[in-house]
Amino acid sequence: MSDIILRVLARDAGVRVQVCIATELAREGARRHGTSPLASAALAYGLTAGALFGGTLKVGQRIALKFAGDGPLEKMVIEADAYGRVRGYVVHPELPSGDRIDAAAVADAIGDGLLTVAKDLRVGDLYHGTIALTGDGPEHDIARYVAQSEQIPSLLRLSVEMDDAGEIAVAGGLHVEVMPGHEAGVLAELAAQLSAMPPLGDMLLAGSSPEEIVDRLLGEIDYLALETRQVAFVCSCSxxxxxxxxxxxxxxxxxxxxxxxxxxxxxxxxxxxxxxxxxxxxxxxxxxxxx
Ligand SMILES: [Zn+2]
The missing domain is CATH 3.90.1280.10 (HSP33 redox switch-like)
Structure with a gap:
């Protein structure tokens, strides 16, 4: 399956949901940068987050995420646009990998520091937000960024599963955000529903499509599919x-x-x-x- 992002709107419940499959995006990032397994996983988390952020942008807008921490990864930069084009790098592609390559290992590799998010919204100003990285990993850091800097109640899941050879098996993510003027209470219900579902990584490994994942998450809640867009590693250099x-x-x-x-x-x-x-x-x- 090629990489896609599905965006849906559940108007009555007051939420927007995005689910993306970013496996090929993550593999392309690893291939281009010749990353070690741990660096591949870190980059995969970043690229998947970039794809989801890109899905929230309007035509012509761009976003950049910079993770700068005191861990051995030192720095990771990701850029994405509203067209599903994502690119990124880590400064230490050779980062040594331990026995376990998972979210906790990636969190340790990044360490404490700063997450900077810059958005070119094409309205003259460059929007800029920074929060402290607390060593909990990209999923938690980005969720806190969205809550604190953008003041949007949301749920975020990022999933990267590695195979035994240290290559990306699957990468993907899910993002639910409460629309302006709606109660955030629905998030608790959706978080409970997410907890009752298999982990996102397992669903992706089993070949679940974004539609199946959204259906399972929203259950009885009515929604409208807004868009399915391809996501890919694309660089603007020439x-x-x-x-x-x-x-x-x-x-x-x-x-x-x-x-x-x-x-x-x-x-x-x-x-x-x-x-x-x-x-x-x-x-x-x-x-x-x-x-
Ligand atoms: Zn390039």
């Missing part, structure tokens, strides 16, 4: 953008690269490498001098 980045450097820097024979721009987010030959660098230098 040869042209890398070229523009080189143009911003000084002529001395370009000359130095010409002497070295080439310049390689390696994208942080996706590890795509853009190679500029000495001839291409000369052309860039000519253009710089013509401006």
């Amino acid at each position: 040869y042209e953008r890398s070229r523009k980045a080189l143009m911003v450097l000084g002529a001395d820097d370009i000359l130095e690269m010409i002497v070295e024979g080439e310049a390689v721009i390696d994208c942080y987010f996706c590890h795509e490498r853009y190679v500029f030959s000495a001839n291409e660098l000369m052309a860039i230098l000519d253009e710089m001098e013509a401006e």
Whole structure:
């Protein structure tokens, strides 16, 4: 099954629900960054959270999540947009993995620190919120962020299951948020219902679709499916953008690269490498001098 996010609206109950399957997204992140099993799991949590946040955005809006902690992972950055495009990296892809690779191990790898969320809402301002990371892991940290910074009562589940080879078996998430003007009481009922269901990871491993998971969660509650969207690891970098980045450097820097024979721009987010030959660098230098 390809990665998708399903968004539904239960108007009478006053909640929006999103369920996403992010297995391929997580695997692509691991493949691109050559991550150790523990780093793969951490990145998978981040990318899944990014996909769910992206689902709350309007067309043209973007979000960035930065986890900066005192654990060995040090830093993880995730970006997502409203079109299901998600990208991200960890600064230590080689992070040593212990015997257990689970939410608690990821929480320890991140440690205490700060979660910063930046949203480009395309209304002029960059919205910016920060909360303390308390070592409880991405699911708890993001849930607290939504409750504290955005003041939205919500439920969040992030699930990453690894296989015996240390690869991503499944990744996915579920998010319920109370609509403005509605009582948050329904969340307690839905949380109880979630507790009575098998864990999200088990349902994903069993091949449950987002529709089946939403049906099970909402039970008798009426809802309207708003949208099903593909989710994928997509980076916005390009040869042209890398070229523009080189143009911003000084002529001395370009000359130095010409002497070295080439310049390689390696994208942080996706590890795509853009190679500029000495001839291409000369052309860039000519253009710089013509401006
Ligand atoms: Zn890239």
